[in-house]
Amino acid sequence: MDVSLFDYDLPNELIAQTPIEDRTSSKLMVVGKKTGERKDSTFAELPSFLQAGDLLILNNSRVRHARLLGIKEETGAKIELLLLKPLGSDRWEALVKPAKRVKPDTIISFGDGELKAVAENPTEMAGGWVFRLEYEGDVETLFSRLGEMPLPPYIRERLEDDERYQTVYSREVGSAAAPTAGLHFTKELLDKCKAKGVEIGYLTLHVGLGTFRPVSVENVENHTMHAEYYELSAEVASQIKKAKDEGRRVIAVGTTSVRTLETIANQPAGFRETSGWTDIFIYPGYRFQVVDAMITNFHLPKSTLLMLVSAFSTRNIMLQAYKTAVDKGYRFFSFGDAMFIQ
Structure with missing residues (x-):
């Protein structure tokens, strides 16, 4: 399957640069995954599209202040690190800019x-290095104080409030990018969902940049995903199993939740308390095991995320929905509008 099949035209002015003031006032396109039927709404109206008994699964990962600006001790040259994931024993995988200034035993100093x-x-990743960190005290406290929020490269405006790139229910620090479908929720909207009889459960998947990196191969099947860490509690595993046994809908908020749920569903033990690393790559032809509906943002052309939603519906239905979104001036990507595929 050729990657070019997942391309589309997007005017630059539709790439959202800043979050809107009221999270729930973003647009919401409701799409029938089998029919392609489309309805324009707002995220504040999400509860009207939910049913009593639905199980809403959200990713409670919190974005780490993973962008560190430092200097090379030997020369004083400025170097930027973007921490991607911990490898244990204070070793981290990171992206480096400019990578050509780094060689084994290079020391970069911060603060x-x-x-x-x-x-x-x-x-193996271009610009990627493994670093050993040296410090005293709590490293996450140092990251919060010395680091910056790692916004995607297509966002060029300064973010005035870092919490706007966090979901209101974020709790577990570890992501290099936000699970952006959840940015539309407020605590009040979640309460409205509960009042309608919707159950809510939380899992954790620490989002890495591999999810968002462009596919560099021509054939989709040749792409390799970057592994990301996930956790599922016994309580939420039980919620999911019970919902599926009773024929109720499991609705994933974000592609990160989708990938975690499908990873666990494909394991022999099924839904139980578990944690691990997933590199699942979902593209057309994949058969979904657990997710019945999903809430998601509008994704980059030729991205694995566009491939995932195309697998959940069809490529033609998704590309038609994206064309409609462009024609109607929807806002795209991290701070953009949302889609509810059911």
Whole structure:
């Protein structure tokens, strides 16, 4: 399957640069996954499209202040690290800019030496290196104080309030990018969903940049996903199993929730308390095991996320929905509008 089949034209002015003031006032396109029928609404009206007994699954991962600006001790050259994932024993995988300034044993200093990163070896990812961190105290506290929010490269406006790139229910620190479908929710909207009889459960998937990186191969089947860490509690596993046994809808908020649920559903033990790493790649031809509906944003052309929603519906239905969104001036990507596929 050729990657070019998932391309579409998007005017630059439709790429949302800042979040709207009221999270729930974003547009919501409701799409029939089998019929392609479309309805324009707003996210505030989401409860009207839900049913009593639906189980809404949200990703409670919180974005780490993973962008660190430092200097190379040897020369004083400015170097940027984007921390991607911990490897244990204070070793981290990171992206480096400019990567050509780094070699084994290069030391990068942050915050007057409060935190140092010692380069060990490059990774297979372009610009990727493994670093050993040296510091005293709690490293997450240092990240919060010395680091910055790692906004996607297509966002060029300064974010005035970092919490607007966090979901209101974020709790577990570890993502390099936000699970953006959840950015539309407020606590009040979640309460309205509960009042309608909708159950809510939380899982954790720490979002890595691999999910959003463009597919560089021509054939979809040749693409390899970057692994991301997930956790599911016994309580939520029981919620999911009970909902499926009773024929109630499991609605995933975001492609990160979709990928986690489908990863666990494909395991022999099924839904139970579990954690691990997933590199599941969902594209047309995949048979969904657990997700009945999903809430998601509008994704980059030729991205694995567009392939995922195309697998959930069809490629033609999704591309037609995207064309309609462009024609109607929907806002795209992280701070953009949403789609409810059911």
